[in-house]
Amino acid sequence: MTATKKKYHQLRREVIKCLYYNNMLTLTELSKLTNKSLPLVTTTVNDLVAEGYVLESGLAPSTGGRRALTFLLNQKKHRYTIAVSMDQLVTQVVIYDLLNQVQMAPETMKLSLSEYPNGTKILIQFLKNYISNSGIPVEEILGVGIGMPGFVNADFGINHTFFKVEGDGNLRSYLTKALGIPVFIDNDSSIIALAELKFGAGKGIKDVMVVNIGWGIGLGMVINGTLFRGHSGYAGEFSHIPLSESNKLCSCGKRGCLEVDTSILVLVDKAKAKISSGVNSSLEQLFLDETKLAGDHFLDAAKGGDPLAVSILSDAAFLIGKGLATLIHIINPKLIVLSGRAAVASKIIMAPVQQAINEFCIPRLAEYTDIQVSEISKESGLLGAATLVIENCNFN
Amino acid sequence: MTATKKKYHQLRREVIKCLYYNNMLTLTELSKLTNKSLPLVTTTVNDLVAEGYVLESGLAPSTGGRRALTFLLNQKKHRYTIAVSMDQLVTQVVIYDLLNQVQMAPETMKLSLSEYPNGTKILIQFLKNYISNSGIPVEEILGVGIGMPGFVNADFGINHTFFKVEGDGNLRSYLTKALGIPVFIDNDSSIIALAELKFGAGKGIKDVMVVNIGWGIGLGMVINGTLFRGHSGYAGEFSHIPLSESNKLCSCGKRGCLEVDTSILVLVDKAKAKISSGVNSSLEQLFLDETKLAGDHFLDAAKGGDPLAVSILSDAAFLIGKGLATLIHIINPKLIVLSGRAAVASKIIMAPVQQAINEFCIPRLAEYTDIQVSEISKESGLLGAATLVIENCNFN
DNA sequence: TCATCTTTAATTACAACGTAAATTTTATCC
């Protein structure tokens, strides 16, 4: 392909992405978002309309002069993304169209990554079933985006922690081959940060830190408006910074890691210990119901005001706040978003986090960083995975 | 000025900067460095040669084909930078030409920023004298670059900690007016990072952290190849992260700050306390000589192997290493450079820093980050200040 | 030692792109 043609395809992709993130745009807006001239954007959009990728969608409301034509992505072009969101215990999949509308009810599977270190085949079968049940032809699927825990190098497509594969160790190419669809993988916390950046509280903000409070503590970093991964792809290893005074041994082999005192799994253990030592709590009953994960029971109880759960969660949130104080000192971000499973208990988390920041941050720094709880935490794993596909696929 | 002319001037400036950083370049190299086409770079360089800014400098050694013409900046164009490097106690100034060759012996002045909170006038007089003694006409001076401690917003030209000025509080415009030369200011640690990025160990590396170990502990961050300042300009407040177990109160009002146990001023106090409690040390004699700062005596003693100084400095370095472990977890940089006054005692510092990193870092992360002691620490404050001018002036 | 081939630089021609002026369309004001 000639250099000129490559450039053209690049702009074509940029235009599609802009419409994906912003739904409906005028030519002037597209020109500004892509940093390309209006004449060039105009011809590119015309081509995309002719191809069927983009639809003309009536006139924009007047802003005092001639009304602009608006454009949006065409659902009837039948291009879909498969979004997969994994955590330590649960894997979820859904299929979206280009407007991020769900095409088939999401499916969930329990898959404990530490129990099934070679769960790759289970994952493949799960995805194959889901895709074939959807009835959507493979050639209409742009790609499969997967957010997963572990040390993931997104560029090379390797997960150094889970889903080890034989040969070159390249999980992405292995899955791509197995499914017959382009697969893109990234760390779950990076994926959540991507979702916040494009669709959530971080939209349009340059420096955003997204904390993923779940079975572990993760951090996705947005710096200068793009996902920051560090020199070798492992930036944001927030959960193992030396911080806590606790002496408990972490899975990483060190003591004092943030994760040891703040992951929801640990909080559940703490609650169980308290209960068996005689403390009364609604959790005692809830934990008997095994149709739901203990961690989710715990969060429900905290949200419902159970004193034990609230107390344990508050303590953890305070420690996380202390970690965030360090982050604020180093990065000076505009915004910190609290997300992940624990975000449902937003009211209980916010106060101690803010309190810790007040206590451990220089006031001048603290005042420049907003703290928010994610409003899209329940779907951000899937939305981010879909975004990963859009960012990387070819739109052929 | 039309948009076209602006673009032309931008490329002109880019070419001059590239030659400033790389000394001697061919047209092909310039084209790659500026991301501009060869024809365009060729005409731009020809214009610069005609103007006298750039000199043709013979043929490059052959690489197997036709030999390329090389170009370098023309000293005889008579354009100079004034570089000012300030710390809490000492201010230094020098005048460079475009090849960073010293035009007049540097001058040093003791100026304690905390004792003279309004030292602005002293600084102005000092610089005026130096400039007039140099005999270089003002119109040949491209600008004055100043690296100074404090919360500095380089874009707005404001120092929120020192040198407060009346009115709009804009130190840069105040100094520019007083000196009649464009002035550019930045935080001293950012300046040192800039110097490492352009002339030191960080050359060509994308993610570099530069630690400034001096009267305090500073951090200059290079992320994605450029100086990172954070959302409101205060990124890298490394010295006040909650870390140490010490209970000493920091100047910032908190306890446990890194600075409380690691700044050279504190180390001197520790040494003095030990000496008066009866410990023998060569420092006892050295501290009597007041022609040199106590901190420098301390570093000399450590470098010379004095057991007391070595022991105190090693302990501090270990704590700094613990802080760096946090930094590595969050940023995952390619390189950490240890610089500042303490860099002269590199051999004593390196071992405990590395030890702390081994102890507090996940091995996978630690192995991806190199630690080095700066080789240009003695002049990096001045070099960086000159660079600040080159980065921001107009070359008229 | 000279001719030819290979490699890299510099130049040139042409196509792509951006800028800014001109034109069109719409809304608002009188």
Place this chain on the structure above:
DNA sequence: GGATAAAATTTACGTTGTAATTAAAGATGA
């Protein structure tokens, strides 16, 4: 309802980039 103002398109032209061409140097081999 017409004049005016504002904003969106279109057009024309100048700048920039791409790629082919020419030039210059070294390498190779008879």
